[in-house]
Amino acid sequence: MPEIWTRLEAVGLQTTEACGDVPRVVLGSPVAGIAADELIDPSGLITDIVARYIGDESLANLPRKFKTAITGSPSQDVVHEINDISYVAVDHPEFGVGFDLWVGGGLSTAPRFAERLGVFITPDRVAEVWHGVASLFRDYGYRRLRNKARLKFLLADWGPAKFRQILEDEFLESPLPDGPAAPPPTRPGDHVGVHKQTDGRYYIGVTPFVGRVSGPTLLSLAALLEANGSTRLRTTPHQKLVLLDIPEENVESLIVALDKIGLAARPSLFRRSTIACTGIEYCKLAIVETKKSATDAVLELEKRLASINVPQPISLHVNGCPNSCARIQTADIGLKGQLLPDGNGGQVPGFQVHLGGGLASHDREEAGLGRTVRGLKVTADDIADYVERIVLRFLADRRDTETFAVWAHRADEEALQ
Numbered sequence: 466m467p468e469i470w471t472r473l474e475a476v477g478l479q480t481t482e483a484c485g486d487v488p489r490v491v492l493g494s495p496v497a498g499i500a501a502d503e504l505i506d507p508s509g510l511i512t513d514i515v516a517r518y519i520g521d522e523s524l525a526n527l528p529r530k531f532k533t534a535i536t537g538s539p540s541q542d543v544v545h546e547i548n549d550i551s552y553v554a555v556d557h558p559e560f561g562v563g564f565d566l567w568v569g570g571g572l573s574t575a576p577r578f579a580e581r582l583g584v585f586i587t588p589d590r591v592a593e594v595w596h597g598v599a600s601l602f603r604d605y606g607y608r609r610l611r612n613k614a615r616l617k618f619l620l621a622d623w624g625p626a627k628f629r630q631i632l633e634d635e636f637l638e639s640p641l642p643d644g645p646a647a648p649p650p651t652r653p654g655d656h657v658g659v660h661k662q663t664d665g666r667y668y669i670g671v672t673p674f675v676g677r678v679s680g681p682t683l684l685s686l687a688a689l690l691e692a693n694g695s696t697r698l699r700t701t702p703h704q705k706l707v708l709l710d711i712p713e714e715n716v717e718s719l720i721v722a723l724d725k726i727g728l729a730a731r732p733s734l735f736r737r738s739t740i741a742c743t744g745i746e747y748c749k750l751a752i753v754e755t756k757k758s759a760t761d762a763v764l765e766l767e768k769r770l771a772s773i774n775v776p777q778p779i780s781l782h783v784n785g786c787p788n789s790c791a792r793i794q795t796a797d798i799g800l801k802g803q804l805l806p807d808g809n810g811g812q813v814p815g816f817q818v819h820l821g822g823g824l825a826s827h828d829r830e831e832a833g834l835g836r837t838v839r840g841l842k843v844t845a846d847d848i849a850d851y852v853e854r855i856v857l858r859f860l861a862d863r864r865d866t867e868t869f870a871v872w873a874h875r876a877d878e879e880a881l882q
């Protein structure tokens with residue numbers, strides 16, 4: 466084991482506080498310091514937080530896990546709505562580019578979106594504010610019941626105004642200025658496709674099947690990257706890979722070669738928008754298998770819906786248990802793993818269905834957490850049948866430019882079966 470840690474650390478993968486009631490890994494924009502449309506590169510700020518506070522014993526016994534996300538991308542690519550603390554870049558009319566602060570998000574069995582505190586954080590105060598919120602959670606967070614301990618439960622009781630007041634009064638050097646909300650995301654935050662870097666080269670976001678890549682695929686990918694003058698890739702919270710530093714003249718030929726090893730830069734609708742959590746193969750909390758069931762469903766849907774014009778992305782998220790690592794409540798179609806009766810006294814793997822969830826645009830009418838319908842379950846073998854059926858019903862019943870999520874929230878329970 467020590468040899469494994471040593472080798473991981475040698476390539477920059479540290480495991481300190483990767484688990485436990487501690488500050489977990491800080492999620493950063495996968496295109497930090499790369500993308501031409503970036504507002505601010507948060508890399509140095511993340512390094513600063515990690516260097517100062519990860520391993521700090523005064524923060525090593527929090528009430529529960531504490532998750533951080535920071536992005537400078539106008540695509541808002543770190544699912545900031547469901548982290549305990551998030552910084553989203555925004556251009557302040559007076560102070561320039563800094564961050565909008567969100568706190569208290571999380572999913573699992575009591576899902577809740579984070580809320581804005583209405584403050585503006587200049588880059589030089591990011592670490593101080595982070596330490597303030599983590600310390601506030603340590604001192605005021607609930608410790609009596611483990612399933613009521615995340616920061617979201619404290620925020621739910623206090624509300625953002627009181628939270629801000631106590632943060633400023635007791636944990637910061639001085640109050641924070643008011644700040645505007647970031648505008649809606651400019652483009653999808655999964656970074657799939659070809660995008661321009663600040664240095665004139667390109668980055669390419671590619672889609673494996675539900676986030677899984679094998680050792681041989683990674684070796685082929687490394688060889689392809691090197692042959693195209695690149696040595697860098699990154700991963701995204703949407704289970705995509707982002708290949709950096711590709712010269713313009715290599716882009717199209719590389720995309721063809723990537724396709725041959727199962728990495729699509731121009732994926733089908735469901736290949737792109739399906740994610741699945743770790744599931745029973747490797748997760749001890751899992752109730753059902755996820756990756757293979759989801760992959761089989763995507764392959765089947767690619768065939769069945771090939772000739773159908775679906776006007777906008779419809780996301781499919783597959784979880785092996787209620788913890789929601791694959792964020793089912795924020796998907797158009799979210800599947801929560803559970804065992805279902807097989808009709809003969811036994812049980813088969815299956816899922817409870819959540820419909821019409823959404824994320825980044827949740828200030829707008831059409832997005833929020835998904836709804837459940839009493840008794841609406843699918844077996845693992847029936848995922849493709851169900852998704853095909855519900856998508857076709859949506860297309861037949863949709864009014865004007867209505868999104869799947871809006872339709873799913875207004876549709877009759879029978880229509881969603």
Ligand code: HEM
Pocket residue numbers: 532547570571572573574615743747748749750788789790791792
């Ligand atoms: C395989 C082992 C894993 C275990 C045992 C595990 C465990 C958990 C648990 C217990 C929760 C619920 C937290 C709560 O009740 O407050 C949770 C939530 C979550 N996990 Fe995992 N997880 C695993 C893997 C992952 C991976 C690989 C990712 C993504 C890279 C991930 C992302 C999330 C997200 C997004 C949530 C929901 C947001 C939240 O409430 O924090 N998990 N996980």
Ligand code: SF4
Pocket residue numbers: 742743744745748749750751752784785786787788789790791
């Ligand atoms: S959702 Fe459940 S099964 Fe899936 S990785 Fe998280 S804890 Fe494991």
